[in-house]
Amino acid sequence: MAPLLEISNLSVRFHSDKAEVFAVNGLDLSLDTGKAIAIVGESGSGKSTVMMAVMRLLQSNASITGQVKLDGTDVLQLPEKAMRRLRGKEMAMVFQNAGSSMNPTKTIGDQMIEPMLFHHMASARDARQVAVKLLHQVGIPDPEERLNNYPFEFSGGQLQRVMIAMALIADPKLLIADEPTTALDVTVQAEVLILLKKLQRERGMGLVFVTHDLAVAAQVADDIYVMYGGFVMERIAASELTTHLVHPYLRGLVQSIPKIDGPRTELPYIPGQPISITGGLPDGCVFASRCDKRFVKCHERPRHISISQQHSVSCWLAEGGVEQA
């Protein structure tokens, strides 16, 4: 079966007066129906840009090349009108900051039913029925009344639930969640994650989860893509994360997750600062400048090497076999 979402060789560049920003550089990714993947990276790694490119919601100064196939159709080739028919209906998005991503002066009911109205799927009255049901599913009490409330009358966690319900109202095949829990308190964060995972399983949707938090990614996703400087450093199954990882960057990320139990030791971190992708890219590996295992070969850009079906890595260390690393 063909994958639900298949991205090949996607590159995104932003042009401004002063410089060019190489946000995404030749990214490959695939997601099967009913599966969840996570894209993990620091801010500036290009993780959100990838998904905004998939939705084609980037600003006009972005140039996108490559292929983004949704159910076999390359969405990058579609005219804007056809693209609009996909947005909100075939693929929907949950944004990071629910507070600013909802119009402050319209009721959440009016905003929730918009995907159904935009795609002529139901009358406003029927759409509100669906909205009530969904609000109930995402755990908002008294959904009928809450429909007439404004965003400022909800807490952050509730609003994020409303956003999830809004994204699901047109029953999309692909749900993109861009750091949906980052702005929330830790306890609320877990609830929303569980909810998101449950809805994804029940509906058999594909889920792309964008986050900077590796631990969260491991909870939600089947496959994890780790991005750095606009490149995928390593793609790995969530179950193999702690045992089989190869890339020094990913190793650094895993090690720098603080542990509550065990002796208190100095927390390891990755020295240096994230690479600047403004202006140009280095010839070699983008992570080389911060890598403690770099050697002569790192002056060349590493290939993306397949280790197993679900595991691939962009690092010269993988060339000579995994175990060596």
Place this chain on the structure above:
Amino acid sequence: MFMYIIKRLFYMALAFLLVSIVTFGLMKAAPGTFLINTQMLGGVQAATDLNIPPQLMNSFIKEFHLNSPWYVQYWFYLKGFVTLHFGYSIEYPSLPTMSLIKRTFPLTLGLAFSATVVGTIVSIVLGVIAAVKEHTWVDSTTMFIATLGTAIPSYVTAIVLMLVFGVWWRILPILGFQGIQHYILPVAALVIPVVGSMSRYMRNSLIESLHSDYIVSVYAKGGGMRQAVFGHALRNSLLPLITVVGPQLAGLLMGTVIIENLFGLPGMGQVFANAAQQKDYPLIMVSTLLYAVVIMVMNLLVDLTYGGLDPRIRKIGYVQGR
């Protein structure tokens, strides 16, 4: 919302008291004012200075309680105004000031009102066009013309309009007040500066709305430019526009004073200008307060409209982060 209205009304009352004190104080301090004349000292003297007939002066003494201390005078001034007992003036000794106002004020209000309506509509249309075509020649041309409009006051615009339409092309009258065509140039002159600043404001406000996160959500839900502008951004950018309507209206009302004089329209502005030139203090005192009340009521209406339209103010009385 109820507390919001109460608060507004309270501020308005404070502002009214302040303006009445200032006016009274100025009149009291004015050289040769009738307000300090007692019957024994200078009463007759001032009357002759100001060419006030003795019987009128006597009625002033009674009306303004000139024999009592200043606070009593102030009290009766305030009370007289609030209860709409405007008395008489020096210029029009036989015409109650109330009738004078009734005869002239509607014209002034009509000018201001029609200019406001036309100006707001044109501003919104131009602002939306410029914002939707942001960074194109349509945008820059519209905004350049708008800048000219802001820079030049209504009376200069009026003079330019008079020269073009009245002197060179001779298609519109520049003096007089009989017939609708006499009002085209005055209203146009008042409208242009309003459009200048309000359309710029509208454009910037709409652009800001169009760049907010919730507009990205609208696109992500499958909406297009039309849904983004008319479903969401326009409404949210009209809200801040309403807040600038208040000061605009005040400026516009002040503009009518000069415009009426330029075009020879018999409105309240001309009455006031004459009163000022003739040092007709009783008339000045009443009409200043009248203008102030109109400005305050307009500001109040603007605030209430704003409060009613923004659900955050309607429900909790304030907007976070403002």
Place this chain on the structure above:
Amino acid sequence: MNRAMSLNSVIGNREQLIGARASSWRRMWSRLTKNRKALIGAIMVFLIVFLAVFANWISPYAYQQADFTSLNQGPSLSHILGTDSLGRDLFTRINYGLRSVCIVGFGAEFVELTVGVMVGALAAYKGGWVDNVLMRLVDAVASFPSFLISMILVTMMGRILPVMLLAVAATSWVGMARVVRSQVLRVRQTEYIQAARSMGASSLTIILRYILPNAMGPIVVAVSFGIPANMMAEAGLSLVGLGINPPTPDLGVMISEGQQSIMSYPWQLIGPVGVFIIALLGFTFLGDGLRDMFDTRSRR
């Protein structure tokens, strides 16, 4: 991972900040020269002020010099903008008239700035009930019928330049007070002020080195919009018959007189109005340009 990231971002921000400081003046200058609107505005303002200041040298005639052989003339070689009903040279009178307008425009702005800075800074600094009382006062004055108050003041105290100046400034200082207050509040809240305070900088140092330079932008912009507004008010007073007493030449009075003979001698109106428009546009362009330079939000 989180800590590593926050550490990195702190380092990154500091380097960006240092970089930004070093080049900010050069960037400001390059933006000024690139900003055609501001440049054109500055040239127009310079021209106007030049005419006003050097009226004695530039003008071909004396402003009161009447020539009864050439009344109400159009533009010619000897009178480039024509003459008025007493045969006086209009170009000369415009130069001197600009002087009155500029004195009121700049002078009233100076008064507004002084009062506005005092009230605004006091309100922002003291906060609490002082702020509350002062701002209620500002709100109340803002809802005054400002032009009428100016008219009353001129009526009361006479139609001379100092009175005109004060009459114009009497109500319009409130705008400046609001700008100053909001700027001081904004700058006070910023992290670099808190950082400076935490490092033990004195209040005076903080005001002089941090708050004033950073609050300057919007105040400068307000000044460059305030001056033409004052000029408008001054000329407006002339148009309702409360202009400066003769023989002092005044642009507003000239416009008012020209308007009365608009049908017969439009030239007597075109000269003064044209120069007045140039003056107003110059300041507005300059203010617009300055605002674009200072305001990072409107620069996209």
